[in-house]
C-alpha cells in the first residue's frame with residue numbers, strides 16, 4: 001500500500017494529502033478489486049475490506065463504526081411540502097456519535113500498522129473525538145490541536161478518551177497548519193483528516209452503504225460541508241461504484257455551507273456573499289479548505305448546487321428535526337436539513353426526486369445546545385408536591401381515620417415517614433385534613449373541605 005499523486009503519479013510511502021512536487025491530490029494506491037465485495041465476517045466499515053487499504057486485519061482498530069441506517073423521514077418531508085422520498089443516512093449511530101469514526105478506523109489502524117507511537121490531529125471537534133477514541137483502543141498517544149471555537153462537548157470526549165489537548169488559532173484552518181508543523185518537527189503520525197488521504201478511504205464507505213441499501217444511486221445527496229472532505233470522498237465512492245459498472249447514473253449534490261464561511265458554494269454560484277454574520281456554525285467553518293482546488297475540479301463533473309445557512313437557521317432545524325423525527329442532531333448536521341428545506345422552497349430540488357440527507361453527528365456532542373440554562377424555567381416547569389398530597393387525600397378518603405404510619409405504608413415507601421407527616425401538617429394547615437388524638441396515636445381524616453377537594457381532584 002502506497003500513496004500516489006493523481007496529477008504527476010509520484011509515489012509516496014507515507015500518507016499525505018497534497019503532492020509536494022505539484023500540489024496534486026494524493027490518493028491511497030492499492031490493487032482495486034473488480035467488484036464491491038462484502039465480507040460480513042469483519043467489523044464495521046471493514047466489511048468492505050477488499051475495497052479498503054490492505055491493512056493486515058490484526059492491526060485493524062474497529063469500534064463497529066459504519067453500517068448506519070438509511071431510512072425515510074415522512075414527517076419532515078410533509079413539513080417542507082416536498083413531494084418525493086427523503087432518506088436520512090443516520091451517522092449519529094457511529095460509536096462516538098459522528099461520521100468521522102469512519103475516518104478514525106482507517107487512519108488509526110494504519111498508524112498502528114506503521115508502529116506509530118503518537119499521533120497528532122487538528123480538529124474542531126468530531127474528528128478529534130473519533131481519533132482519540134480509536135487511538136485509545138490502539139494504545140497510541142493522541143495529541144489534538146483545537147482552535148478556540150472547538151466545541152466543548154467534543155473536547156470533553158477527547159479528554160475522556162485520554163487525548164492531550166492543545167489550543168491553537170481561532171478556527172480550524174490555523175490548527176491544521178500547526179498540526180503540519182508538529183508532525184514534521186516531533187515526528188508524530190499525521191492523523192488530521194484533511195492531511196491524510198486515508199480519511200477519504202473511510203468516508204467513501206458512506207457511498208457504498210447508500211448504494212447497498214437503495215440498490216442504486218439517489219437523485220440527490222445533501223451534504224453539510226466544511227472542508228469538503230466528506231463531499232470529495234462521497235463523490236469518489238460513487239465514482240468507484242461507477243468504475244465497477246455497478247451504477248451508471250451520477251448523483252446530484254446539494255452542498256450546504258455556513259453563511260459565515262462558504263468557499264465551495266461561492267465557487268458554485270460564482271459569487272461571494274457580501275454581508276456575513278459573525279456567528280459560525282461549529283464544524284462547518286472552514287474558510288480555506290486544504291483541498292479546495294481539487295474539490296472544485298471534481299464537482300465540475302457533477303451537477304452541484306449550494307445553499308448557505310446561518311447559525312440561527314441551523315439551531316432552528318435542530319429543534320425541527322428532533323421534534324418531527326426523533327433525531328437529535330448537532331447544528332452542523334441540522335444545517336443540512338435547513339439547506340434541504342431551502343432548496344425545496346427555491347425549487348432547486350424538483351418534486352419526485354429521491355433525496356438522501358447526511359445526518360453527520362449527534363446533538364449530544366454540541367455543548368452550545370445546553371447553554372440555555374437561563375431559560376430553563378421556560379422549558380421545564382417544576383413539578384409541585386401536589387401529586388403526593390393528592391395521593392394522601394385519596395388514602396384518607398378511602399381509609400380514614402388512619403394514622404400517619406399507615407398512610408406511609410399505603411404510599412408504598414415512595415418517600416420517608418417524616419415527609420408524610422410534613423405533607424399531613426401542610427394539609428392540616430390548609431384546612432383539608434383534621435387530626436384526632438386517640439391515646440398515644442394521632443388519627444388523620446378529611447375535613448368537609450378536604451372531601452370536596454379530593455372529589456374535585458378525582459374529576460380532573
Ligand SMILES: [Zn+2]
Pocket residue numbers: 005006007008009010019020021022023024
Ligand atoms: Zn504530484
